[in-house]
Amino acid sequence: MLNRAKVMHALQNIEDALFHDISDEIEQARETWERITHDSTFIHKIRACDIPLPLPHWDGDLGASIPIDPYRAPYTILGVDGSQIYPDKHQGSSCFLINIGSVLLSYGQPHKGVHLESVPYVFAPIDDDERGASGSPDMVNCQREEFEFVAGNHISKIIQPSLVEQQIPYLSVTDGSLIFWHLESKDTPIRDYFLPRYCALLHELYEQKTLCAGYISLPKNKELVNLIRVELAGFDTQACMKSMAIKHVVDTTVASMFLEPCTRTTLFKSGAPIAQHYPDHLVPYFFYMHTGHEIARIEIPAWIARDDAAVTLVARMLLDQSIKGRGYPVVLAEAHEQAVVKGPDRDFFYQIITKLSIERKKRVILSQKSVKKRGIGI
Numbered sequence: 001m002l003n004r005a006k007v008m009h010a011l012q013n014i015e016d017a018l019f020h021d022i023s024d025e026i027e028q029a030r031e032t033w034e035r036i037t038h039d040s041t042f043i044h045k046i047r048a049c050d051i052p053l054p055l056p057h058w059d060g061d062l063g064a065s066i067p068i069d070p071y072r073a074p075y076t077i078l079g080v081d082g083s084q085i086y087p088d089k090h091q092g093s094s095c096f097l098i099n100i101g102s103v104l105l106s107y108g109q110p111h112k113g114v115h116l117e118s119v120p121y122v123f124a125p126i127d128d129d130e131r132g133a134s135g136s137p138d139m140v141n142c143q144r145e146e147f148e149f150v151a152g153n154h155i156s157k158i159i160q161p162s163l164v165e166q167q168i169p170y171l172s173v174t175d176g177s178l179i180f181w182h183l184e185s186k187d188t189p190i191r192d193y194f195l196p197r198y199c200a201l202l203h204e205l206y207e208q209k210t211l212c213a214g215y216i217s218l219p220k221n222k223e224l225v226n227l228i229r230v231e232l233a234g235f236d237t238q239a240c241m242k243s244m245a246i247k248h249v250v251d252t253t254v255a256s257m258f259l260e261p262c263t264r265t266t267l268f269k270s271g272a273p274i275a276q277h278y279p280d281h282l283v284p285y286f287f288y289m290h291t292g293h294e295i296a297r298i299e300i301p302a303w304i305a306r307d308d309a310a311v312t313l314v315a316r317m318l319l320d321q322s323i324k325g326r327g328y329p330v331v332l333a334e335a336h337e338q339a340v341v342k343g344p345d346r347d348f349f350y351q352i353i354t355k356l357s358i359e360r361k362k363r364v365i366l367s368q369k370s371v372k373k374r375g376i377g378i
Contacts, residue, residue: 022248029249030257032228037063046227051237053226056268056286062227064266065258068289070323071316074108075169076159079331080152081339082144085346086137093353095124098144100151101338104159105331109168118338121147141182142194148174149201156210171211171317175332178202178214178299179284184274195277202282206303213304213314217328219297223271223286224251251288252295261292264315267305289315293327 011018036042043062046055085097098121106112123143152172163170180198183191205212225246233240255265270284278284285305288295298318304310321329 020248025246025249026253028232029225029228029246029254032231033063033254033257036227036231037061042227042231045235046230049230049235051230051235051240053229053240054223054271054273055226055230056223056271058266058268060266062266063258065260065263066266068262068264068312068315068319070262070320071169071313072320073169074106075171075317076104076106076109076112076163077170077317077321077331078152078155078159078172079103079105079175079329079335080148080155080172081175081332081335082148083339083341084140084144085341085349086140088350093350095122095353096140097122097341097349098140098147099339099341100144100147101335101340102151102155103331103334103338104155105334114334116334116338119151138182138186139190142186142190145176145180145182146194146197146201149198152212153201153204156205156208160208160210169211169313169317171213171314172205173213173215173318173321173329173331175336176214177216177284177297178212178301179270179272179286180274181272184272191274191277195274199278199282202301203279206281206301211304211310211314212301213318214299215318215329215332216297216299218294219250219252219288221251221297222249223268224254225249228254251297255288255290255295259288259290259295261290262319264289264298267311269302269305270299287311287315289319291319291322291327293322296322 043058047057049055080100080102082101083099085099087094087096100119100121102117102119104115106114152174156170156172160170180195183195186194202212228246228249229243230240232245233243259265265288267285267287270286272284275284281301281303283302284299285302286297286299289298296318298315300311300314304314318329321331324330325333
């Protein structure tokens with residue numbers, strides 16, 4: 001049982017570390033941002049520099065605040081999210097579950113409304129899997145992301161053709177990034193296995209001309225901050241890499257300095273190292289959008305980013321979704337509800353495994369830790 005009084009005391013002891021006063025950092029970032037946005041040569045300096053940081057590229061006004069009107073005409077939007085049950089050695093089984101939730105919302109169209117779906121996939125890891133431990137949490141997460149794209153593509157192929165005939169806009173949106181940051185830290189065989197699969201699925205959407213986007217709530221990215229860091233370091237690589245200035249500032253802090261509700265930033269091409277491995281038409285671009293409740297990060301592939309009308313349409317539909325969801329796109333909130341695996345679901349999963357083992361006359365060996373959790377004797 002948690003001793004709440006001791007927890008409160010422990011938190012009070014570290015509250016200075018929990019709640020930094022970053023007002024000086026913010027002011028320094030503000031002054032530097034003002035300087036670089038008014039420096040017409042800054043973009044050329046960034047393109048010429050060779051500092052090993054994820055530095056975004058852009059065209060036009062770095063500090064632009066572009067107005068957005070929420071989309072009110074008929075449209076259809078798909079949200080996809082995923083959840084999982086990781087393998088648990090204490091439950092006597094190495095299998096795992098991935099649950100994919102999808103929600104299709106149609107607005108302003110007769111005889112259409114909401115379609116909800118939850119599809120579970122169960123796996124038994126292969127001991128000598130060529131990618132390593134296929135049941136490890138990292139591998140399960142990689143597979144879950146692939147299944148999210150597969151589900152979105154499958155649904156899009158079915159419903160988009162009729163929408164195109166009716167000239168009704170359609171958007172497929174996922175909860176999370178289109179920049180596969182998690183693969184940067186993986187071994188080369190894992191990256192080389194999953195990245196082509198992810199890109200192939202994104203390419204399918206490109207071939208179908210399906211608008212797609214990744215929506216990130218409360219993003220912690222620092223690509224705009226890196227522009228400020230480079231300026232503060234005078235474009236000196238060593239000074240930039242060693243600098244601890246504005247270390248607590250994130251991109252949304254910078255964006256909040258010039259974005260008003262219902263506006264977005266200019267488009268940026270991601271400088272993430274993993275993005276260098278994408279095909280040219282799929283390279284991730286991003287912009288920040290003030291939804292009225294928070295500043296969200298929206299990511300889109302290059303082929304959409306190169307079409308101003310498509311970018312505007314994506315932004316308008318996602319703004320409308322955020323307004324309808326009172327701060328977060330309703331389609332993603334509902335997709336999460338379809339995908340989430342709760343405690344009772346996990347218990348049911350392992351109960352079925354135990355039942356099947358009895359029917360097959362195969363013994364499932366539970367750890368003593370698991371047994372004790374079910375009933376503690378005194």
